[in-house]
Amino acid sequence: MKALFVDACVREHSRTRTLCEAYMRTHWEERDVDIQKLELEKEPLVPLDRERLLKRDSDIAAGNFLSEEYRYAREFAGADEILIGAPYWDCSIPAKLKTWLELVCVNGIAFRYGRTGGL
Numbered sequence: 001m002k003a004l005f006v007d008a009c010v011r012e013h014s015r016t017r018t019l020c021e022a023y024m025r026t027h028w029e030e031r032d033v034d035i036q037k038l039e040l041e042k043e044p045l046v047p048l049d050r051e052r053l054l055k056r057d058s059d060i061a062a063g064n065f066l067s068e069e070y071r072y073a074r075e076f077a078g079a080d081e082i083l084i085g086a087p088y089w090d091c092s093i094p095a096k097l098k099t100w101l102e103l104v105c106v107n108g109i110a111f112r113y114g115r116t117g118g119l
């Protein structure tokens with residue numbers, strides 16, 4: 001079983017991260033779970049722009065998902081369980097988490113749909 005912890009906590013002494021660590025101890029570490037921790041603070045997350053969106057559309061059409069650009073989507077798709085730790089931030093989520101979600105949502109990796117709906 002593979003688990004992914006997405007740490008979107010910004011503050012060094014984050015209460016949200018403390019809660020997530022307690023969850024991981026009781027739900028994952030006591031079982032035989034392979035845990036990947038993704039610390040968004042350390043990730044070079046850049047929001048999609050027009051050029052990269054066009055490239056992504058053509059990669060999706062060609063089924064070409066080898067680029068490093070799709071690492072987050074592959075990690076997401078490869079996990080059986082995902083824990084996202086994020087504080088409430090300006091009536092929303094931290095911006096790096098939104099960017100991560102944007103990069104995860106690749107049709108053909110994280111989910112699939114075609115002209116007639118889900119595949």
Ligand SMILES: Cc1cc2nc3c(=O)[nH]c(=O)nc-3n(C[C@H](O)[C@H](O)[C@H](O)COP(=O)(O)O)c2cc1C
Binds near residue numbers: 015017086087090
């Ligand atoms: C930049 C920033 C923005 C925040 N925005 C909100 C908000 O919109 N609404 C709210 O109820 N709390 C807001 N808070 C309070 C945090 O959600 C709260 O302190 C939370 O416990 C922080 O989590 P952490 O300890 O994991 O960093 C904000 C805090 C910070 C530092």
